[in-house]
Amino acid sequence: MGWFSKLLVPDREKSKVPQGLWEKCPGCQRVIYKKDLEKNLWVCAQCGYHFKISARDRIDSLVEPGSFKEMNSNIGSLDPLEFTDTEKYCDRYKKARDKSKMNDACLTGTAMLGKNKAAIAVMDFFFMGGSMGAALGEKITLMTEFATENRLPLIIVSTSGGARMQEGIFSLMQMAKTSAALARHAKAGLMFISVLVDPTTGGVTASYSMLGDIIIAEPNALICFAGPRVIEQTIRQKLPEGFQRSEFLLKHGIIDMVVPRSEMHDKLEFILDFINSGERAVE
Amino acid sequence: MGWFSKLLVPDREKSKVPQGLWEKCPGCQRVIYKKDLEKNLWVCAQCGYHFKISARDRIDSLVEPGSFKEMNSNIGSLDPLEFTDTEKYCDRYKKARDKSKMNDACLTGTAMLGKNKAAIAVMDFFFMGGSMGAALGEKITLMTEFATENRLPLIIVSTSGGARMQEGIFSLMQMAKTSAALARHAKAGLMFISVLVDPTTGGVTASYSMLGDIIIAEPNALICFAGPRVIEQTIRQKLPEGFQRSEFLLKHGIIDMVVPRSEMHDKLEFILDFINSGERAVE
Amino acid sequence: MTETLQANLISLEEKLNEIDSQISKFKQISADEGIKLNEVVEILERRKLQLLDELDAWQKTLIARHKDRPLACDYINGIFTNFTPMCGDRHIMDDHAIVAGMAYLEGRPVVIVAQDKGRTTEEKVLRNFGMPHPEGYRKALRVMKFAEKFNRPIITFIDTPGAYPGIEAEERGQALAIAENLREMSQLAVPIIAVVIGEGGSGGALALSIADRILMLKYSIYSVISPEGCASILFRDAGKAPLAAAALKLTADDLYGFAIIDQIINEPAGGSHRDPKSTIENVKAALISNLDDLCRVDKNELLNGRYKKFRNMGVFCSFDN
Amino acid sequence: MTETLQANLISLEEKLNEIDSQISKFKQISADEGIKLNEVVEILERRKLQLLDELDAWQKTLIARHKDRPLACDYINGIFTNFTPMCGDRHIMDDHAIVAGMAYLEGRPVVIVAQDKGRTTEEKVLRNFGMPHPEGYRKALRVMKFAEKFNRPIITFIDTPGAYPGIEAEERGQALAIAENLREMSQLAVPIIAVVIGEGGSGGALALSIADRILMLKYSIYSVISPEGCASILFRDAGKAPLAAAALKLTADDLYGFAIIDQIINEPAGGSHRDPKSTIENVKAALISNLDDLCRVDKNELLNGRYKKFRNMGVFCSFDN
Ligand SMILES: [Zn+2]
Numbered sequence A, B: 001m002g003w004f005s006k007l008l009v010p011d012r013e014k015s016k017v018p019q020g021l022w023e024k025c026p027g028c029q030r031v032i033y034k035k036d037l038e039k040n041l042w043v044c045a046q047c048g049y050h051f052k053i054s055a056r057d058r059i060d061s062l063v064e065p066g067s068f069k070e071m072n073s074n075i076g077s078l079d080p081l082e083f084t085d086t087e088k089y090c091d092r093y094k095k096a097r098d099k100s101k102m103n104d105a106c107l108t109g110t111a112m113l114g115k116n117k118a119a120i121a122v123m124d125f126f127f128m129g130g131s132m133g134a135a136l137g138e139k140i141t142l143m144t145e146f147a148t149e150n151r152l153p154l155i156i157v158s159t160s161g162g163a164r165m166q167e168g169i170f171s172l173m174q175m176a177k178t179s180a181a182l183a184r185h186a187k188a189g190l191m192f193i194s195v196l197v198d199p200t201t202g203g204v205t206a207s208y209s210m211l212g213d214i215i216i217a218e219p220n221a222l223i224c225f226a227g228p229r230v231i232e233q234t235i236r237q238k239l240p241e242g243f244q245r246s247e248f249l250l251k252h253g254i255i256d257m258v259v260p261r262s263e264m265h266d267k268l269e270f271i272l273d274f275i276n277s278g279e280r281a282v283e
Numbered sequence C, D: 001m002t003e004t005l006q007a008n009l010i011s012l013e014e015k016l017n018e019i020d021s022q023i024s025k026f027k028q029i030s031a032d033e034g035i036k037l038n039e040v041v042e043i044l045e046r047r048k049l050q051l052l053d054e055l056d057a058w059q060k061t062l063i064a065r066h067k068d069r070p071l072a073c074d075y076i077n078g079i080f081t082n083f084t085p086m087c088g089d090r091h092i093m094d095d096h097a098i099v100a101g102m103a104y105l106e107g108r109p110v111v112i113v114a115q116d117k118g119r120t121t122e123e124k125v126l127r128n129f130g131m132p133h134p135e136g137y138r139k140a141l142r143v144m145k146f147a148e149k150f151n152r153p154i155i156t157f158i159d160t161p162g163a164y165p166g167i168e169a170e171e172r173g174q175a176l177a178i179a180e181n182l183r184e185m186s187q188l189a190v191p192i193i194a195v196v197i198g199e200g201g202s203g204g205a206l207a208l209s210i211a212d213r214i215l216m217l218k219y220s221i222y223s224v225i226s227p228e229g230c231a232s233i234l235f236r237d238a239g240k241a242p243l244a245a246a247a248l249k250l251t252a253d254d255l256y257g258f259a260i261i262d263q264i265i266n267e268p269a270g271g272s273h274r275d276p277k278s279t280i281e282n283v284k285a286a287l288i289s290n291l292d293d294l295c296r297v298d299k300n301e302l303l304n305g306r307y308k309k310f311r312n313m314g315v316f317c318s319f320d321n
């Protein structure tokens, strides 16, 4: 866990070669007019490459316009370990907050999908690689508990480089905390849809991300527990083509479906409709 | 299912070469004095080969002497299909009854193991290859229901060539019936120990035999759904050494333990003690 | 060998086709010439029905396995709307021998679990000729538990030669996977309807058939063992499959007579492949009416009913020893 | 690289051994010659404790991984009677990285689930150096559900570098297996005690540690990532593992201070490998007293307590944006 925050620098920054109005597609190397990309939900019209997007852009693409009501936005992490590596964690964290105008790596709240109200949490890879610290864990847990109390379905969109190592054991324990909250949500007979986008790795994968009644991934997303480099180092072997990508996981029975970004809203709405519609067969 | 009743003729009959007082061991080919074999629970002292034994001998080897109280002994099968192959089913069945002094391929009742009362069903491979017809299914089901009602642990010793084809669909439905009865037993929080002896195949394997809280096999027993010949015919490949034997299943995580006949009573008693002993931790 | 036995069905089909073409020829003449040939047509129609009445168990077996017979996916596409597949056993693989997911049946949200043999060669390989691995049964169970959690009725389509007999399948607990399905389905607190649409092959079929209602297409079969398997074991000659088919009493009529199944769904003369559309309509109507019945039943009653249904299967006696 | 870092521990052990041999030499002289050397011995003992007090996080890490450190099986054999292993995940394999089964703790029936790294080379390979595959976690969960069904408390022993990072492990849902354990353990209606006896490596350790009481041996570690991994990612130099070990705050003392663990179990000076028997006795005593406490708690209270315990883990703040 956590191995990834070094390895995966957000693509959009890496590929900022043509500054300003243009963006280079890491899938097909074409240079694309940014406005076109934005209109296309940051998916390359040529090759279908799904760019990483911010939590705010993601929410816009997923729920009914204006329906998102944010909750617990002011929760942020502390630095209980007083952790320093090449930089102090508290400084690094402050920079991330300043740059993102977010307090941590996810937004949570309620929103509508069609006629269905849902609790929703959306992670943001641009905020410290979507790493899971105590603030993120707390927000996911609060949202899950809110969903349980209000008998709402829950949607979590995950993207993460893994644990936030700078919070040490507190980071690890967020896996336990969120999973326990989801156990209660499930026990109440409520629906949890887990949406996985590129990349979802480490501790986030090994906790709430994999606990959906339905698990959906965007195409070609890297989804794993241990990252490819760690595995290569361990087994000293080249990894198979497509290893740990969405389609690979689908084939191996781990996820339910691969859904492109443009169809994600409709798919989620369909599932919520299916669960909420009509009278239930037997009461 | 059922493929086996042809393939597996009871060993003891096959190996009756040295008539009368002596028996040839199919494991090491040694000729053994029958009385010694009997004293050793029909296990070869040289190579550990486990001879097939009758349900009555098995019960003697498993429970406290004299504690077995048989139930439902008079249940037998009918011939609803009026089935005839090379012989009429009703004739074949009558012969099996006459020869075995049993009414079908298992004995059921209650017995003591140490201080623990248990419901017990023991199959007999010598009765039409331990094939599962309506009588067998009914007896297993009755015993399971009795265990549920009386809050008793249940032990089933399985050995079977599979379905009793001559009873057609009624044979198949015994899988459903016994499994449903076990579902209720399990839901009541009661213990079911499944003991598998050579051979356990087909429909019996694919129903109650595999539903134990603990699954124990005698050494080197053939345990499978589809028999080796069927598989060889399908894949046209030689099967690996030890395939579908107890130790193979242990390695593949399907069963809990391999226990020789001489230790089976003690192991069962241990498990029942473990479940019944002391006060339960949380009530 | 199956090929020579198949000749049986081919000659039947040829006869049917011949009669059909004669009927339409006479009808044409009747129309063109203004001559009344009704009587001739009637005689031919009667002959056709007679031929079909005489279908024996083996011929029905061949129809049940007919290469053009509608498959589960044909029923799914023809009957339901918005079918949305759910994949995977959450462990090893997505077994394509099992097709499962959410859908609507005339507006009713239902969960479907089906066996599909595949039509084209490619599909057949993908779907392993409708023979599930243990992962297929576990996928099915996962999806059925999903249905239970969200209180959606379950509809299963049965069409399999049987669970796959292979090394990996045995290694990964084929028997156990089937057994667990039997146990768990008996306790699922939602209505379950199983429809045998082709071949109900042994434990591999049963593992999706612990239902409140078991429906069977007129020319489908459901058996403890294939006629070929039975023939080679009990008759010591696989060529005696037709004899074994008769002895096993595996037709819808037989099983309805034994009260093992609840309803026979009609097929067009000669089999559903001769008119898939009408068969699909028949299945749809049967599903709707059974589902509406079952949805009126209270949960405990439903589970008790299902228990009793299977509890009572089996004919036995009491000897006075 | 780890070898040069290990030198650190070896020199410590040499020093300790030297002091020990001096102590016994002086004791011998004292006995033989009738001279009172108590003061000298005392000084040496104090020096020894001082050395150990100064142990840093990295040295403790090395002790936690010490080749002679008692393993789960040593605790199982030393503490319990009649240990009877249960094998298999009922699907793929019996993962020997996980040892599980029934046993008695001074007459109390309990269920044990443990990670064991293996002692000999053969054992290490068999047990995959204590790194479970998904099947290991599923085996653990199966056995824990068995414990719940029969109302037996669960005791887990934690000692793993982490869940195995391999191709098959990823293919078969390593992440999912861990996640399911986290979710299910939070709901198991029996007392659970986890004892970290060596290396508590990340999610692979957490997956057996959702317990009502988490105990840690004095020189064991429990961390979100190995010091080496952290060093190579955050410090950009795997050689800085000692620095990372300190930064991660992974010692029993640290975690007790953070209220992540409930109790530190004492080890002899220098580590449990220097006196396994006394350590095993300490663990046994701690297990008995915690178990007796937990068995007095009502089931709902137990589950609510467990939920709150993990619910409250994490330090965060509220910004006024
Ligand atoms: Zn592109």
Ligand SMILES: [Zn+2]
Residues within 6 Å of the ligand: B025, B026, B027, B028, B029, B030, B044, B045, B046, B047, B048, B049
């Ligand atoms: Zn021998």
